[in-house]
Amino acid sequence: MTRTDPDRLVMKFGGTSMGDLERIRRAARIVAAEAASGRKIAVVVSAMAGKTNELVAWTDGAGRPGPGVELSDDEYDVVVASGEQVTAGLLALTLRNMGLNARTWMGWQIPILTDDAHGRARIEDVPGEVLGAAMDSGQIAVVPGFQGVTRDGRITTLGRGGSDTSAVAVAAALECPCDIYTDVDGVYTTDPRIEGKARRLEKVSYEEMLEMASLGAKVLQTRSVELAMAKQVPVRVLSSFIEPDAPVPGKEWGVMPDKGGTLICDEEEIVEKRIVSGVTMSRDEARITLLGLADRVDAPADVFTRLAEANVNVDMIVQGQARTEGTVNLTFTTGRRDAQRAAELMRAAQAEIRFEELRVDEDVAKVSVVGVGMRSHAGVAQTMFKALSDKGVKFQAISTSEIKISVLIDAAYAELAVRALHSAYGLEAV
Numbered sequence: 001m002t003r004t005d006p007d008r009l010v011m012k013f014g015g016t017s018m019g020d021l022e023r024i025r026r027a028a029r030i031v032a033a034e035a036a037s038g039r040k041i042a043v044v045v046s047a048m049a050g051k052t053n054e055l056v057a058w059t060d061g062a063g064r065p066g067p068g069v070e071l072s073d074d075e076y077d078v079v080v081a082s083g084e085q086v087t088a089g090l091l092a093l094t095l096r097n098m099g100l101n102a103r104t105w106m107g108w109q110i111p112i113l114t115d116d117a118h119g120r121a122r123i124e125d126v127p128g129e130v131l132g133a134a135m136d137s138g139q140i141a142v143v144p145g146f147q148g149v150t151r152d153g154r155i156t157t158l159g160r161g162g163s164d165t166s167a168v169a170v171a172a173a174l175e176c177p178c179d180i181y182t183d184v185d186g187v188y189t190t191d192p193r194i195e196g197k198a199r200r201l202e203k204v205s206y207e208e209m210l211e212m213a214s215l216g217a218k219v220l221q222t223r224s225v226e227l228a229m230a231k232q233v234p235v236r237v238l239s240s241f242i243e244p245d246a247p248v249p250g251k252e253w254g255v256m257p258d259k260g261g262t263l264i265c266d267e268e269e270i271v272e273k274r275i276v277s278g279v280t281m282s283r284d285e286a287r288i289t290l291l292g293l294a295d296r297v298d299a300p301a302d303v304f305t306r307l308a309e310a311n312v313n314v315d316m317i318v319q320g321q322a323r324t325e326g327t328v329n330l331t332f333t334t335g336r337r338d339a340q341r342a343a344e345l346m347r348a349a350q351a352e353i354r355f356e357e358l359r360v361d362e363d364v365a366k367v368s369v370v371g372v373g374m375r376s377h378a379g380v381a382q383t384m385f386k387a388l389s390d391k392g393v394k395f396q397a398i399s400t401s402e403i404k405i406s407v408l409i410d411a412a413y414a415e416l417a418v419r420a421l422h423s424a425y426g427l428e429a430v
Contacts, residue, residue, distance in 0.1 A: 004234060008135060008176035009039045012145065012167035015049035016183040017240035018087040026240065028094040030181070031140065033244035035100065040135040042105075042174065044145045044167040045091055047083025052146075055080045073118035077147075077157045080119075081107075084144030084163065092142040102140040105131060107147040107155070112166065114148035114156045121148055121156035123165065123227075128173030135174070143170060161221030168224045172231035179261075180220065185239035186262035187212070187219050189427040190279040194415050197428035200260070201277060205267040205372050208277050211404045215280040215368045220264070228264060235264040267372055275373035275380060276425040281418050282366045283411060285315075286339035287396065290346065292327040292356025300330060302353055303346070310345055312338045315366075316397040316408055327356070331397060333408060336362055364396065365414035368406040369421055375402055387424035393417050 011034065013027045027043075035041050047055075059076045088104045095102035110131050114121035135141055145163025148156045158165055164180060171178035185200065187209065192198040204212075206229035213222045219237055228235045238261035267273070293299055300319065307314055316333040334342055343360050346353065374380050384405055388395060393416065395407040409417055422428065 005174065005176045007038070007040055008042075008132070008174050009034060010042045010044060010167055010171040010174065010176060010178040012044040012163065012178065012180045013046065013091075013240055014163065014180075014182045015046040015051070017181050018045055018047070018091070019049045021090070023240070024087065024090050024094055026243065027181070028091060028098060029244055030240065030242070031091075031095065032098055032100060035140060040138075042131065042135055042141040042143060042170055043091065044143045044163060044170060045084060045087045046145055046163040047087055051083040051086075052080060055083055074154050074156075077118045077121075077155050081144070081147040081155050081157050084146050088142045088144040092140075095140055095142070100140055101138055102142055103134075104142045104144070105134075106144060107166075108149040108153065110143070110170075112148035112169065113151060114158070116150045116152075116154065116156065118154075118156055120159040121150075123148060123158070123169045126169050126173035128170070128175070131170070132174050158223075161224070164221040164224035165227060168227045168231070168233050168235065171233045171235075172227065177234040177236065178228070179236045179238055181238050181240035182219065183239065183241065184219060184237070185242075185260060186237050187217070187264075187278070189277070190418055190422050191281065194281070195279075195419050195422045197422065199428065201262050203263045203265055203270050204277060205270060206264060207267065207403055208370050208372055209264045211368070211370045211401070212278055212280050215282055215366065215370065215404065215406065217278070217280050225264065232266065237262045237264065270372075273373045274371050275377045276369045276371035276427065277373075278370050279418050279421045279425075279427065280368045280370065281414050282368075283414065284335050284337075285333055285362075285364050285366050285408065286336045287331060287333050287361040287364050287408060288339065288342055288346070289329060289331045289359045289361075290353070290355040290357075291329050291359065292322050292324050293330050294354035295326050295328050296354075299328075299353065303330065304332075306345055306349060306353075307334075307342060310341065312342045312345070316399045316406070318397045324356070330355075333364070333366070333397060363411045364408055365411040365417075366406050366408055367414060367417045367421065368404050369425065370404045372403050374404070381405055383424050384421060387420045388417060391416055391420045393420070 092102045113125045145166035188198040210225045318331045322329045393413045397408040399406045
């Protein structure tokens, strides 16, 4: 378990928090208030909202290889990593203009060491001694997220949402908590835009947050939660759209108000465990059905081996009897981005797999309930299915884990289902 140094703090600001110079100045005031309270600060920043997409588009335009030439992923990373470098420099300049001791630390200077899978690198090690010593001397360290460096000195990027992972990795190396500032003020029982009675949760376990993140909640990136759980890093989700309290004597930049937010922590730190903590919804789903699949014992293995070899992630799986004797219908779900590729792969192998017809339906949604209390309480599934039945919502597939139940439904009923389940589990009273 990681020892937590209460004097050190990693603060992470996302793309919306870095969206323009005024927002960068607001972030700087939040950092300054934490520093004024005596904390030793490292700040991890994302690129300005939309900037990474622009940089990716530039690489697509410049990096299309000619015949027989491989795509240069390492140079892709050089370009795409620059977005975070810009915001890191701007934040450090802003802090200096406020009279604070701040400097940038690029991924290669710390270093944040990764493997060489350019565009989707994984962090292998973050030596924290030099960075920690600089912070302990009073310097505010500003670190561009999303980037690292291979052991032979090449810049890498961590994939979409990688700045959250960078922040947690730096916090683990520094043995300290991590505050992640975004455009919401915490983790809610469901999306407040869908259900106005949604409530902010004070604490959520790592496992619950991991399930919520993978099931459609956009608050934190899945890999960052996995890393926080593995390294036991306390993570608090906060809104960057706040201002420090008015200045107090001797503290020019004021003090931070009660920050609120949601603490992501070990399950043991949650005294009163809720049966269900939240309801999530994902529209990034597609259902693929193979009708009239030959009822061979190895047929499902054949299908899913081909999908795995093509790196297509499959979630829900349902198999049922078909009308034609000796055949079955096999249904599975995947993300919309992978759906077309999966369908083409199946059609190309139709004669070998032996099925009669393929259908793709993207007009579906996945609705899930999540809670660590499911482990020790009966009747969670019954409550879910009764609530959906009462609203006339039919489900097409089901998947479960120890702490979640997910159903696939018609997309037209997704928001109705979320509201019904939020009410059925009494989440408005959390």
